[in-house]
Amino acid sequence: MLQLVLYNVTNGLIIGAFYVLMALGLSLILNLSNVINFAHGNFLALGGYIAFVMAPYTGFWGALLLSPLVAALFGFIIERVMIRRVYGRDPVYSLLLTFGLAFIIQDVCRYVWGPNGLPLGIPDVMAQPLSANLFFITWYRIFMVAIVIIAVAGLFAFLRFSRVGMRIRAGTLDLDTVAALGVNVRLLRSFNFALGSLLAGLSGVLAAGQIGLNPNMGDDLLMPSFIAIIVGGVGSLTGTLLGGLLIGVAAAVTTVFFPSASEAVIYLIMAVVLLLRPRGLLGEEGMMT
């Protein structure tokens, strides 16, 4: 039994790492622009489908590199054309707008690529498990975790050390002051939205390599991402990281004992955290740590 639990803790960390990648993009957009992006899961799906289209020409590696960039470009355009029109209004406007956008992207994917699942091929060697004992750790899952670590480290370094990153962090605290200091806030928000979309696109390619593609693929991953943000604390990227790993492990371990509650447990964690510490585990309103 102990081995089973340990296996599932490890497995949960792998699943959680994926939630983290998805949630960080969502959190970036929420923190700076105060937009609850319900279409984030659909940007993920779009990233996967773009990779599917590119893969025959660029191979898996080329698609992994280019598809997130295309998703970022798409995010940039969407922000410029649609999202920015609701800045300054009640958050419910952005919520409704992105909710509608989610349906549009989902239906476009369904129309173009069909409702049935499609496989995204990964290099054969990556589809193999590490060993007979660690059968649930495939080289692809290790690769996914490595990519997540690199992406998260890169994002944190970017936010801490680059000029644009510092402006994003400052904007999270007080966007008006940042604008008063002469920073082009409109462009900053567009860039930030594109960065969030890039992370969603990257998540999409990685997810497609494991579970394949379907128009609804982002929906199932969106809610755990929101929960990771809430549990970790809105405004805290480190909290999002912690929240993602926590719910990943909780869901995996719950499967050992109460499989039908594996989905409910993450909502239970959210409820408990909100009751005991409403700002989340590491949340300090307006702070990005």
Next chain:
Amino acid sequence: MAKREVEGAKYAVAEINGKGGILGRQVELLVEDSANDVGTGVQKTRKLIDRDQVDVILGDVNSGIAYAMSQVTNEKKVFHIVPGGHTDPITGTDCKWNVFRICNTTSMDAAAITPELVKKFGKKWFFITPDYAYGHTLQDAFIKNLKKAGGTYEGDMLPINTSDFSATLIKAKAYQPNVLLNNMGGLAQIDCMKQFTQFGMGKSMGLGGALFELESIKSVPADAQTGWWVMEWWWNQPNVPHVADFVAGMRKATGKTPSARHWFGYVGVHSVRLGAEKAKSLAGPKLSVAMEGLELPPDVALQPGKTFYRAGDHELMPNIFVGEVHPPKGNPDDVFTVSALVPGEQAAGTVEDTGCKMTHPAA
């Protein structure tokens, strides 16, 4: 109905209208989207009956919606065919005089494949099952048949939209079963298949289950096209009359090789025609009586042997195609080899077993 069921129904409508329609009237097919939601399905059913004045209702692919719809059609005394909702009570404990079903019950599928899985792999099974009506009845049916064979089991009931099965697969591996039963449906089943394959679990246990439909098989990589499964109809029946014509016609009309879902829709519309010709009416009560025991002609049944609606529970009794899924052999749709044809009535057991107590309305 599923999209492919609608395509099959449209193909049948075109055939029927080309020959003068039903009772001299051209058939019009009105298609509504239930949005996979019980409330919407019920609302659309009421709209079709009350506003559009339809004679017959077909649907839904979701067992829960099909069941809810049957409450409405029964109340309105409208003839109702369920082409592809599998859960047992529809023609079992909750059977109704106006409701007929084309696809198999979960019990029929489980009874058909169990002997093959026991023979091929053994009697220690692990289930991965969706936690809703279809999954519950399917797993119960498997357990009943497995216990009869003296087997043991363990399993997980998972949320219907689960996409990551790694935790459950770890548990399955620890149990060391002879065979893993993947009872999930649709995209969840596909995700489970992929992870089962990626984890190399096929080396230590067999894989099988009730349904792994053509559409789903084609959605997974070649190495996940594996296991022992049931098909409710199969397109490749070289020596069976009319099948090749149907396959060619459907390919021409839709660009796709027909699946069991196409056949469900096709049989559904033709059944209405056959019943109406026999009853000389489209009125629900008369149509229902005419359909009881109705045998499908070979050009509609599209399979060997006798295919008929059992009078006691209104369940269609076709053959059940048991066999092995494999990567394509030349033709991209040649992904299943039939090893046995199990007669539907044999798999279904008796009407008493189903719990159906059919009562017709007073004339």
